[in-house]
Structure formats: structure tokens, C-alpha cells
Amino acid sequence: MKPLELLKHEIDKCVRCGTCRSTCPTTKVLGVETASPRGRVSLVSAFSKGEIGLSETYLKHLRECTLCGACRTNCPNYVDTVSIFAAARAEAVEKQGVPLAASLAFRGLKDSGGIVGIGLKIASRLQGLLFKDASAGPGLVSRFSLPLVGNGRLVPPLAKTFFLDLPEIKSLSGAGEGNRPRVAFYAGCGVNYLMPWVGTKSIELIKRAGAWVEVPGGQACCGMPAYAMGDLASAREMALKNLEALESSGADFIATSCATCGHGLKAIMPELLSDDPALKLRAEKVASRIRDISELLLNELGFRGKGCESGPKTIVTYHDPCHLGRAQGLREEPRELIKMGKGTVLKEMKHPCLCCGLGGGLMYTNY
Ligand code: SF4
Ligand code: SF4
Numbered sequence: 464m465k466p467l468e469l470l471k472h473e474i475d476k477c478v479r480c481g482t483c484r485s486t487c488p489t490t491k492v493l494g495v496e497t498a499s500p501r502g503r504v505s506l507v508s509a510f511s512k513g514e515i516g517l518s519e520t521y522l523k524h525l526r527e528c529t530l531c532g533a534c535r536t537n538c539p540n541y542v543d544t545v546s547i548f549a550a551a552r553a554e555a556v557e558k559q560g561v562p563l564a565a566s567l568a569f570r571g572l573k574d575s576g577g578i579v580g581i582g583l584k585i586a587s588r589l590q591g592l593l594f595k596d597a598s599a600g601p602g603l604v605s606r607f608s609l610p611l612v613g614n615g616r617l618v619p620p621l622a623k624t625f626f627l628d629l630p631e632i633k634s635l636s637g638a639g640e641g642n643r644p645r646v647a648f649y650a651g652c653g654v655n656y657l658m659p660w661v662g663t664k665s666i667e668l669i670k671r672a673g674a675w676v677e678v679p680g681g682q683a684c685c686g687m688p689a690y691a692m693g694d695l696a697s698a699r700e701m702a703l704k705n706l707e708a709l710e711s712s713g714a715d716f717i718a719t720s721c722a723t724c725g726h727g728l729k730a731i732m733p734e735l736l737s738d739d740p741a742l743k744l745r746a747e748k749v750a751s752r753i754r755d756i757s758e759l760l761l762n763e764l765g766f767r768g769k770g771c772e773s774g775p776k777t778i779v780t781y782h783d784p785c786h787l788g789r790a791q792g793l794r795e796e797p798r799e800l801i802k803m804g805k806g807t808v809l810k811e812m813k814h815p816c817l818c819c820g821l822g823g824g825l826m827y828t829n830y
Pocket of ligand 2: 488489490532535544
């Protein structure tokens with residue numbers, strides 16, 4: 464990944480036209496220039512020239528960005544704003560270090576069977592003591608003020624049994640007889656710890672589309688939370704661990720049901736390992752086999768809804784995750800899958816591409 468000093472030409476490409484302002488979710492909410500892409504590029508430019516220091520105000524404006532990439536997509540001068548903001552965060556972390564809580568979390572997420580994995584298993588048993596169902600929406604709120612969580616913040620419940628521990632996943636045998644495509648499934652933290660049913664349903668669909676599925680061991684977090692927070696050392700370690708785990712699988716494709724994991728493994732993993740040309744080459748080979756579940760089912764396995772059961776008329780809308788629509792160019796495939804549901808009607812929402820607000824660590828730094 465390029466350090467900030469090598470991105471000077473990108474910063475200089477910004478002509479301060481302000482076209483990006485109308486697409487930025489944080490400008491829409493906060494309404495000030497420092498919360499706009501143009502404002503942030505100006506701040507990073509001033510920092511890189513030594514005109515301003517590493518102040519809390521500078522960091523606040525940097526951290527308020529969700530790294531959604533809408534500004535980069537809409538910039539007429541093709542300024543790589545996301546790389547500029549990510550490099551600026553990494554430089555700040557290099558100088559100031561990683562906050563303790565984030566550092567502990569990232570250390571643990573390098574290994575799903577490690578100390579954080581064990582801690583999360585205990586937490587999933589005890590979560591009822593510390594949290595209760597939220598009346599405001601799906602999720603939990605803490606019964607007391609807790610570090611990192613505070614009061615009133617909605618948190619997703621941990622699964623009772625994590626995806627990688629499910630007996631049916633542990634006993635998956637992978638390839639068998641016949642000349643079917645082989646798919647390795649990468650879970651990621653969201654599917655593993657929070658939504659295992661997304662993983663089991665994905666595997667059911669891959670099998671229904673006619674492929675063999677296996678779940679390679681040794682998977683780590685995709686590294687995107689650490690990358691977004693500027694902790695490149697942790698993100699790189701995760702990238703290396705995933706490279707080794709996924710490379711050893713000889714599957715034709717590696718599928719994920721998480722937009723962020725897909726973008727992380729396709730584009731960011733090779734970037735994080737680019738300091739070593741041999742590792743980068745290996746990472747690019749693995750990245751070329753990564754597919755989002757919708758892309759795999761439609762474009763690679765030719766799934767056309769076989770086995771979809773009729774149900775009552777259901778209206779469904781769809782929100783494009785930034786890391787799927789914008790980063791991977793996959794907008795039609797998820798919509799096609801929704802339309803395969805018999806009785807399902809897809810009704811577009813307003814602004815389906817507007818960032819959900821979860822990206823770039825914003826949920827932790829500015830709830
Ligand atoms: S980032 Fe692009 S769109 Fe935004 S002000 Fe600079 S040149 Fe204009
Ligand atoms: S990446 Fe998204 S949130 Fe950040 S400045 Fe660009 S448009 Fe705004």
C-alpha cells in the first residue's frame with residue numbers, strides 16, 4: 464500500500480471543484496466543508512506539507528469519513544480520494560499507535576480459534592446478562608454503560624454457535640464424485656460470529672447450483688476493519704493468514720457472502736502484501752478466484768432459481784453495499800437473485816447506493 468508521501472500527485476490532482484460534495488454521505492449529514500471529500504483532501508494536503516499537525520481536530524475530520532468511495536467514483540479528475548484518506552489514517556496510526564481496545568480486537572481477529580474467538584464464545588453465553596433486546600429496532604442495548612458500547616448503542620447479538628463451529632460445517636467433505644466445480648467458502652467475521660445462517664443458506668444455494676463446497680480452515684478476519692482504522696500491520700498479518708488458508712484450497716472459486724470481505728480479498732489483500740513481489744503475485748492469483756455469492760451463483764454456476772419455492776407475494780427492496788456495488792461493480796446480480804424468488808417483487812428504494820454509515824470504522828468513532 465502506498466504511503467501518504469507517494470500520493471502527493473493524487474492530492475495535487477484535486478482542483479477543488481467540489482463535484483464530490485453532492486455525493487458524500489457525511490457532507491449530507493454534517494453539512495460543513497471539513498466533512499466533505501474536498502475539505503478532507505485539503506486537510507490531508509495541509510498536513511502533508513507540514514502546515515497543520517496531527518491534532519485531534521484533524522483526526523476527527525479524517526475519521527468521520529466512511530471510506531464509501533462515492534467521491535472517487537464521481538470525481539471528474541479521477542482523484543483516488545479513498546487511497547489518500549486510508550494512507551492519512553495509516554500515517555496517523557504509525558505516529559500515534561493503535562487505540563488499546565482496537566489493537567486487542569485486531570490481535571484476536573487474526574485467528575478465529577484464538578483468544579478473541581474463545582472470548583466471543585463466552586460472551587455469546589453471557590450476553591443476556593449484559594444486554595437486553597432493544598425497543599428501538601433489531602439488536603441489543605447494554606443494561607449498563609460498558610466500555611466501547613456505552614448507553615443506547617444498538618449492537619448485533621452474537622450467534623449461539625459460530626458458523627465455523629457448526630457440526631454441518633465441520634463435517635463438510637468438499638469434493639466428491641463427478642466433474643462439478645469446486646467452491647471454497649470464506650466466512651468472514653459477520654457470518655461467523657453474527658449471522659451463521661447467511662453462511663449455511665449460501666452453502667445450500669451453492670450446492671443447489673451444482674458445485675461441491677468446502678470451508679477451508681485457518682481463516683482470519685478479512686482485515687478491512689484494521690485497514691480502515693489505519694492499522695496496516697494487523698491488516699497485513701490477516702491478509703497473509705488468509706492467503707495461506709485460501710491458497711491451499713485447490714477450489715475453482717472462493718465465495719463470500721460479505722461485500723466487505725469480497726472487496727478486501729479481491730483488491731486490498733494484494734495491496735497489503737505488495738511490499739513483497741512474490742507474495743503480491745500469490746495474493747493476486749488467489750484474488751482472481753474470489754467471487755461474491757451473487758456473482759458466483761449467476762455468472763459462474765448459471766443458477767436460475769432451481770428449487771425456489773412459491774410463497775406469498777412479498778415486496779423486497781435492496782440496498783447496494785458500497786463494497787459490492789461501487790467497489791466490485793455488482794449491482795444487477797443481487798437484484799436478479801431477489802427476482803428469482805417466486806412471489807417476490809423487487810421495489811427500488813430511494814438512493815440505494817447511499818452508504819449505510821457502517822464503513823471506515825465510523826460506527827465506533829462516531830455512533
Ligand atoms: S476530489 Fe475531485 S471532485 Fe472533489 S474537489 Fe477534488 S477534483 Fe473536485
Ligand atoms: S469516501 Fe465517502 S464519506 Fe469519505 S469523503 Fe468520500 S464520499 Fe465522503
